[in-house]
Amino acid sequence: MTSTPNNAPDHLDEFSTLALAPALQGALRELNYTTLTATQQACVPALLAGKDAAVKAKTGTGKTLAFGITILNELIADQANGHSGVHSLVLCPTRELAQQVAEQLRLLAKQHANTKILTLVGGVSIGPQIGSLVHAPSVVVGTPGRVMDLIRKDKLDVSGVKCLVLDEADRILDMGFTDQMSWILGALPKQKHSMLFSATFGGAIQKLTQQYLHKADIIEIEDNRQHTQISQLAYTLQDDRMVYAVAAVLTHHQPNSCMVFCQTKQQTQELADDLHEKGFNVHAIHGDLTQAQRQQVLTQFAIKTSNLLIATDVAARGLDLDQVDLIINAEIADSAETHTHRVGRTGRAEQTGTAITLVFDHQLKALAKIAEDTNSHIPIKHIQALRFHANRIVLPTHECIMVDGGKKQKVSKGDLLGALIKQAEIAKEDIGKMQITHDKAYIAIKQRSVKHALAFFREKRVKGKNLRARKLR
Secondary structure, eight states, rough: OEOOOSSSOTTBOOOOOOSHHHHHHHHHHHHOOOOOOOOHHHHHHHHHTTTTTHHHHHHHHSSSHHHHHHHHHHHHHHHHOOSSSEEEEOOOOHHHHHHHHHHHHHHHHTSTTTTEEEEOSSSHHHHHHHHHHOOOOOOOEHHHHHHHHHHHTTOOOOOOOOEEEEHHHHHHHTTHHHHHHHHHHHHHHHSSEEEEESSOHHHHHHHHHHHSSSSSHHHHHHHOOTTTTEEEEEEEEESHHHHHHHHHHHHHHHHHHSEEOOHHHHHHHHHHHHHTTTOOOOEOTTTSSSSHHHHHHHHHHTTTSEEEEEGGGGSSSSSOOOOEEEESSSSSSHHHHHHHEEEETTTTOOOOOOOOOOEGGGGHHHHHHHHHTTOOOOEEEEEEGOOOOOOGGOOEEEEEEEEEGGGGGOOHHHHHHIIIIIIIIGGGGGGGEEOOOOOOOEEEEEEEGGGHHHHHHHOOOOBBOOOOEEOOO
């Protein structure tokens, strides 16, 4: 393994200077990607040169785009030389991250015809996935358990894989996928271009790199910047009144969007249920939800029809969410790294944000260690300074309508927006954000226009199609 400095050549700061296929350059221009991030500047030269690389960089620094242009550029070249079947395999720790990576790759591959990118994750029926594999995809993005199952069933042929990406490899190991990942790597061809991305470089990651990557460049992008745009604060608790404490913080700060982090699935769901009883619009995201439920929860939060999300630490990584106003650590993080991932959900894109941690007296030493390790200033107050006020709860101004029609049915945001404004005669200002998935559309509608919108979908067609719609709770 060789170590690569994290400073890239001065001239490598524009995507237009990269030796990429015309289809990729066209897609980058269409997506308005012009300047490389620091992470991309550090690793893209080695990746495009075909070198195996282990890259240490924080979440949200452009890693997906870095390996995305690499594997797609190689795919285009290899297909021109006759390659068919699965060309690239991307392994991710969570279903949500796998779906987001796949969507990013589809956008990058938009101008290259017949590039099939397939997501293979657990939590959904395996039957349709087996059906999708009848015609081999070009790129597979998946979670280790489901990918291994499909290889074992002889439904996924990985004998021709040319590129391998381990995305958030430390999280894959943390979540207990070591055996599955090792089995998959053992089933792949020995000759391939391997890329590993991780937020940390502990002993397990180093061992993985040495065992499965060939003469890998070790590229570490250190980000020593403080989260200066994030104001941090801690409140001490002397009893088990966590629910009241969270509610008091919420009605004091009145955020338009908030993520609350807990350690376990049970604690996450119980806190969400208790806050719901107090009148908050709240959802929980954890591993016990089905994939459809997880998709609905995350989408409602993303389009602002839900403004309070209670999450386990799995949700601290890999979620493509806009700025969150407030972060509450209902339970102190188990490490400085986890604390950083949680807090990093706010104060994004140079915006300001607030992060609050609830601690018991016996946890103050652990909080001080986190503050020291993250070079952060975290003042401490007592929760008795705050009171819960039910009349100060902030609720979303929009509700979510889910429509049974998406990209598969060739339904676009423009189609839905035009139909609601022109045909249903709903005021444009009453229509909020939208998200279109493979077979669903999610629309934020102001409460006063929800019934009218639902009636429109019952009685009228969109692009000649009858699209059923219902309001999500």
